[in-house]
Amino acid sequence: xxxxxxxxxxxxxxxxxxxxxxxLFTKIGRELAVAAxxxxxxxxxxxxxxxxxxxxxxxxxNDNIERSIKRAAGELGDKEYKExxxxxxxxxxxxxxxxxxxxxxxxxxxDVRSIMSKCGGSLGTTGSVSYMFETKGLIVVEKTLSEDExxxxxxxxxxxxxxxxxxxxxxxxxxxxxxxxxxxxxxxxLEFLQAEITMIPQNKIVLEGEKLDLFKKMLEKLEENDxxxxxxxxxxxxxxxxxx
Numbered sequence: 559x560x561x562x563x564x565x566x567x568x569x570x571x572x573x574x575x576x577x578x579x580x581x582l583f584t585k586i587g588r589e590l591a592v593a594a595x596x597x598x599x600x601x602x603x604x605x606x607x608x609x610x611x612x613x614x615x616x617x618x619x620n621d622n623i624e625r626s627i628k629r630a631a632g633e634l635g636d637k638e639y640k641e642x643x644x645x646x647x648x649x650x651x652x653x654x655x656x657x658x659x660x661x662x663x664x665x666x667x668x669d670v671r672s673i674m675s676k677c678g679g680s681l682g683t684t685g686s687v688s689y690m691f692e693t694k695g696l697i698v699v700e701k702t703l704s705e706d707e708x709x710x711x712x713x714x715x716x717x718x719x720x721x722x723x724x725x726x727x728x729x730x731x732x733x734x735x736x737x738x739x740x741x742x743x744x745x746x747x748l749e750f751l752q753a754e755i756t757m758i759p760q761n762k763i764v765l766e767g768e769k770l771d772l773f774k775k776m777l778e779k780l781e782e783n784d785x786x787x788x789x790x791x792x793x794x795x796x797x798x799x800x801x802x
Contacts, residue, residue: 585787586613587626588659592639594630604737611740611753615698644670645687649678649772650765653687653792655757660785669783677776678769690792691757694718695736697729697743698752715742726751759792 590613593606600607606627613623642663644656654674660666671681697717699708705727709720712729716739721728731739733755740753765773773793780789 590626591629646682650769678772695731757790762794
């Protein structure tokens, strides 16, 4: 498969202001709490273990992780968060997928629709753009091993492919195999710069001028929304400006 990296996006997130980093931790914290509800033991809850790996890859402190897991039995006890996905179009016909965690479907749908329409886009129906993306597990590690070594290790663990980038290796898995591959590589002593299930566009488009400005404004507004967890798109943004 062709190489696709969100590594620049992760670097950008880590370099953002404290307020933005705090919002990222809040969103991952909600993911942790939802994943931990009913079973706060990552040894027997692979979904929780996956989110913990994502949290650590984003430099979330262990204290924050533990607090978020404890919230599952407390603060979330009377709230029912649902994972909802919205599909639609940004400026210039860009394909956009927004994943959310919400306790109020109507509020979230209204917010996402409003943000997209005000920025030259529109909310679509289920399936309207998802066919343009592949869902993959993605694990990013630094180049501490040779290409042959990481390839052998990843394939032994059940990965589908390894793509060598300038300063990192990207290890791709099927969504079903992600947890097993992540655990295998953790046990081999690898530390992750990124570890999560993501959506990768099969092709990218280029936007310019006003359309690009509107699209970037839409991404910013969606990222600021508390219910939005991730935003995937098929726009080829400059590396120093990439969003999810």
